Amino acid sequence: MVQQHDSNLIATDRRWPEGTRPSTDEIWHLLEEVPDPEVPVVNVVELGIVRELAWNGDILEVTLTPTYSGCPATHFIEEEIGAALNRAGLANHRLKQRLAPAWTTDWITDAAREKLRAFGIAPPQGSASKRSLLGEDPEVTCPQCGSTHTEQVSEFGSTACKALYRCKECLEPFDYFKCI
Template identity: 75%
Template sequence: MIREFDNAQADHTSQPLIATDRAGQQLEQPSIEAIWTLLDAVPDPEVPVVSVVDLGIVRDLQWDGRQLVVTLTPTYSGCPATEFIEEAITEALHAAGIANVRLHQQLAPAWTTDWITESGREKLRQYGIAPPVGSASKRSLLGEEPEVACPQCGSHDTVQVSEFGSTACKALYRCNSCLEPFDYFKCI
């Protein structure tokens, strides 16, 4: 799926000039590295402590002439936050003066929790959400339960309370040591 955005809708007169002039013409192209850094500040709407880069949703950035092509893979095809994420990415790029943006959804290969960065996993833990354990393999289909550590006290004496937590991609757990409930970001 490719979504085109009408660059004429963006009001560049009220924003600082970085990469465009007042007519919306691209002056210079920021480096891909600078754009990765910019997008690393775009938070996930469901877990704002991690960015869309931390989650591995942004798959690729490329300049196609004067147009920036951002390839995204949603966490799952029915994720209710996908459209919001696309809008947040576009707004961040427009605010940085990158006027000509095309978002491209790439559904294959499917997103997996293996794509969450180590930094993202640590941010989840510090926020009180247990990051995915192991790899998104077929183990879970065979009934093997992950050993989930409590993000509060580190204990492995935890129990799943519900298959679903605050969102469909999380399960609700309770720590038997500190008795605190917490979300576990399921391996997908």
């Protein structure tokens, strides 16, 4: 679906002059301003949710891969990306979902992993693998004190993509962003 909602914009809302077509690099930078609604210290680009940007004629196509098909934030993320594009004067856009390949924590940037750690969430350890299917628990580092002497308290933390852990050194609970 192509969205065209330009009637409420005033000239100062536009990032680019009317009639100009920004480069995809400029649009990537714009989308870096859209935070993840569940963990607002990281953005949708850093999480790897935005997969591709391309101009198809005069329509900007933005391809997104949700973190998982049942993620309750997916619709909100799409709305926020659309709103950011509209505010910048790019009202002629189409958001597309791509489910294959499935999103993986491997797509989270190093900068986002550090932001998660600083926010108190242990970032995914290593890369996605089938180790967890074989009963192997990851070695999770406490984001508060750096200890690896941690234990899982619950398979699910504040969201389904995170598990609740506790540090046995500093005794602080924390979320661990599961490696998927």
